[in-house]
Amino acid sequence: MLRVMVCGAGGKMGREVVKAVHADAELVMAGGIDPSQAGNDVGTVAGIESLHIPMAASLDEVLGENKPDVIVDFTSPAIIFENAKKILGAGVHIVIGTTGLSQEQRDELAAIGKANNANCLVAPNFSLGAVMMMKVSAELAQYFPNVEIIELHHNHKYDAPSGTAVLTAKLINEAKAAANVVATEDLTRESLPGARGAKVDDVTIHSVRLPGYVAHQEVIFGGYDEALVVRHDSLSRLSFMPGVVLACKKIVEHPGLTYGLEHYL
Ligand SMILES: NC(=O)C1=CN([C@@H]2O[C@H](COP(=O)(O)OP(=O)(O)OC[C@H]3O[C@@H](n4cnc5c(N)ncnc54)[C@H](OP(=O)(O)O)[C@@H]3O)[C@@H](O)[C@H]2O)C=CC1
Numbered sequence: 619m620l621r622v623m624v625c626g627a628g629g630k631m632g633r634e635v636v637k638a639v640h641a642d643a644e645l646v647m648a649g650g651i652d653p654s655q656a657g658n659d660v661g662t663v664a665g666i667e668s669l670h671i672p673m674a675a676s677l678d679e680v681l682g683e684n685k686p687d688v689i690v691d692f693t694s695p696a697i698i699f700e701n702a703k704k705i706l707g708a709g710v711h712i713v714i715g716t717t718g719l720s721q722e723q724r725d726e727l728a729a730i731g732k733a734n735n736a737n738c739l740v741a742p743n744f745s746l747g748a749v750m751m752m753k754v755s756a757e758l759a760q761y762f763p764n765v766e767i768i769e770l771h772h773n774h775k776y777d778a779p780s781g782t783a784v785l786t787a788k789l790i791n792e793a794k795a796a797a798n799v800v801a802t803e804d805l806t807r808e809s810l811p812g813a814r815g816a817k818v819d820d821v822t823i824h825s826v827r828l829p830g831y832v833a834h835q836e837v838i839f840g841g842y843d844e845a846l847v848v849r850h851d852s853l854s855r856l857s858f859m860p861g862v863v864l865a866c867k868k869i870v871e872h873p874g875l876t877y878g879l880e881h882y883l
């Protein structure tokens with residue numbers, strides 16, 4: 619039985635992860651970390667029965683003698699790098715859902731994990747449908763090199779573009795490079811800065827932030843007198859839970875740092 623703790627356990631994702639881990643027969647919900655909920659019961663904060671586990675105020679409180687096997691982090695792009703360094707440095711596996719880590723930061727985490735025998739998964743999106751959207755988009759890019767992404771999220775999201783859009787663009791760019799295809803030149807000149815969105819290499823991303831949305835993305839391919847749209851919708855945060863639970867169980871089998879849940883499927 620793997621003992622799992624949740625960092626950011628009082629947040630929108632963290633509360634769902636506490637419930638999902640607690641409901642799983644092969645995992646043990648061993649604790650939560652969230653400064654603004656410190657001392658409150660981890661189960662009660664998540665909206666289930668009391669688990670008789672007080673919420674820790676910081677990672678330092680849980681990385682001692684009774685440390686868990688795995689920590690799942692859903693906090694914020696501003697603190698994930700420091701959290702991950704601490705967790706891997708303590709020899710604890712980490713499942714990272716929090717967005718915003720750069721390639722350089724992932725490389726540094728990989729080295730810390732290796733030195734401490736701790737594995738790391740960085741997954742910008744845990745929903746199966748979103749992983750398939752990315753896979754299919756990368757496959758299509760060789761036939762349709764002209765492609766743009768529109769991602770739509772709730773207005774409490776910290777970052778733009780989303781981690782999912784960045785990974786989608788990376789996979790598309792890699793597929794285009796492998797197939798040796800490029801987009802036609804974009805001749806548009808912006809009369810308002812930002813009108814054409816942001817570029818990740820050859821892929822343009824547009825970010826929408828509005829109340830009412832959860833997490834959605836359209837990958838739009840333009841062709842010869844035709845267009846093809848791949849769309850994914852997370853209708854609630856429950857859509858991420860099977861992926862998070864699977865990651866907790868599989869992380870022990872995946873040494874090093876893995877970027878993307880597709881490598882665990
Ligand atoms: N990979 C995936 O599938 C998904 C990824 N995400 C990503 O997960 C991240 C979190 O999203 P979301 O749950 O919506 O955000 P929330 O703001 O709802 O939750 C974040 C929680 O972390 C807490 N927190 C802040 N600092 C610390 C700390 N030092 N230690 C422990 N906890 C801390 C916050 O407390 P306080 O409010 O008091 O600051 C808050 O309760 C984002 O980066 C988001 O993009 C989201 C959905 C799916």
Ligand SMILES: O=C(O)C1=N[C@H](C(=O)O)C[C@H](O)C1
Binds near residue numbers: 742771776
């Ligand atoms: O902040 C969110 O909500 C989400 N964040 C992740 C991202 O940035 O891609 C995953 C999902 O889109 C929800």
